[in-house]
Amino acid sequence: MSKQSREQSRTERAAAVRAAQARKERNRRFALVAGVLVLLGAIVAGGVWYSGGGGKSTTTSDTKSVTLAAGDASLDMGDASAPVKVVIYEDFLCPYCRELETSTRDFLQQNAAKGKVYVEYHPINLLRQYDYSAKAMNAWAAVLTHASPGDALELHNLFYDKQPYEEQSNESLGSIEGWVKDVVGDDSAVMEAIKTQDTSFFAAAQQAMTNDHINSTPTVFLDGKELPNTSGVPQMVTAIENAVQQGTK
Amino acid sequence: MIRWLGVLARLVVGGVWIWAGLAKLPHPDTSVSAVRAYQLLPTGIADTVGQVLPMVEVVIGACLVLGLLIRFSAVVSALLMVAFLIGIISVWSRGIEINCGCFGNGGPNPNASRQYPWEIARDTGLLLASLFLAWRPRTPLALDNLLFPPLESSYETEEDHVEAKS
Numbered sequence: 246m247s248k249q250s251r252e253q254s255r256t257e258r259a260a261a262v263r264a265a266q267a268r269k270e271r272n273r274r275f276a277l278v279a280g281v282l283v284l285l286g287a288i289v290a291g292g293v294w295y296s297g298g299g300g301k302s303t304t305t306s307d308t309k310s311v312t313l314a315a316g317d318a319s320l321d322m323g324d325a326s327a328p329v330k331v332v333i334y335e336d337f338l339c340p341y342c343r344e345l346e347t348s349t350r351d352f353l354q355q356n357a358a359k360g361k362v363y364v365e366y367h368p369i370n371l372l373r374q375y376d377y378s379a380k381a382m383n384a385w386a387a388v389l390t391h392a393s394p395g396d397a398l399e400l401h402n403l404f405y406d407k408q409p410y411e412e413q414s415n416e417s418l419g420s421i422e423g424w425v426k427d428v429v430g431d432d433s434a435v436m437e438a439i440k441t442q443d444t445s446f447f448a449a450a451q452q453a454m455t456n457d458h459i460n461s462t463p464t465v466f467l468d469g470k471e472l473p474n475t476s477g478v479p480q481m482v483t484a485i486e487n488a489v490q491q492g493t494k
Numbered sequence: 495m496i497r498w499l500g501v502l503a504r505l506v507v508g509g510v511w512i513w514a515g516l517a518k519l520p521h522p523d524t525s526v527s528a529v530r531a532y533q534l535l536p537t538g539i540a541d542t543v544g545q546v547l548p549m550v551e552v553v554i555g556a557c558l559v560l561g562l563l564i565r566f567s568a569v570v571s572a573l574l575m576v577a578f579l580i581g582i583i584s585v586w587s588r589g590i591e592i593n594c595g596c597f598g599n600g601g602p603n604p605n606a607s608r609q610y611p612w613e614i615a616r617d618t619g620l621l622l623a624s625l626f627l628a629w630r631p632r633t634p635l636a637l638d639n640l641l642f643p644p645l646e647s648s649y650e651t652e653e654d655h656v657e658a659k660s
Contacts, residue, residue, distance in 0.1 A: 277641055277642070278563065278566075281562065281563060281641075282563075282566075285553050285557070285563075288549070288553055289546065289549045292519070292548075292553075293546050293549050296519050296522050296548070296549070297522050340530055341527060341602075343527070344523050344526070344527040347523045347526075408537070410530070410537065411533070412533050412588075413533065477524065477599070478527070
């Protein structure tokens, strides 16, 4: 073999080795990137699950295990002699009421069932610039008055699960009747009642707002003392949880 | 010099992501409220985004600080920044006054219009830093350098090896 042929052969062999090595390296990198992406995805999923985002409460929570009663424009949950009393003024369209609701729903229901807390839910019509607020409250009043407190709690929870954006709430006006039916079925008394505004219920709710000087939602009274709402819902939730866990008056 | 500028960009952008994510992580319901406050995404999607976003932010931030999959992380970072910029410009143009919720402090804010320009400037700066990293992902002190060493050097080594054997 001439020197030139040997040189050519060596160059070709080196090129083949380089190509094989490049293929091998590409495959290694592809597998590594895929593995790292799967690992990162698993970390994200695990973190979401651990932080509670994957276990949202829904209206399927058991509303039969707790004592419920219709109050004066309110739904009362638990034993009135419980060591802690929580009064919540809320609007079905208020987004931060939704946050308070989803953050405290299971906790309050479970502890009301254990006799540790007594809760009064006072839906009010604060966001009057949106028709949805009044229509949802009227539907809820019809269920509380003509069906049962248990149904009213289920509808209360469902309204927050389905809460539309304020600016787009007119598009959801037609859905309210369907959500009521989802809870009470074809209850003729309820379906008839939702057609006209329950003026006495609205007046009672307005009177309660006036008595307690309510001008924003959510407003929470913990054993008669109003919680500051300027620092955000998480601080309100913490205050409620601490009070119930400590059983303080 | 430009490679060390990349390290600085990684630490700044990654640090901001980690800070933002950790601030939101303990309060998933607040994070959901913050996303919903923009009234942009369909409610179901907004809820999912609110729940997932804090962990995505922490992971992307950690990847940038550690130098893992830098180009990928920088592209995701840039896309998120574009989404945030669209969100802030959108609420500003619609007259909705909210805290951006970027660091877990969402909620109504009557003076939000004064803060929107600063938030837009901040996110634009972070967007530019992310784009710089997507353009020049090779930086010192990065896990990528261990996992994915530059191709040329590894091939040269193999070629030298072959030639030495011949």
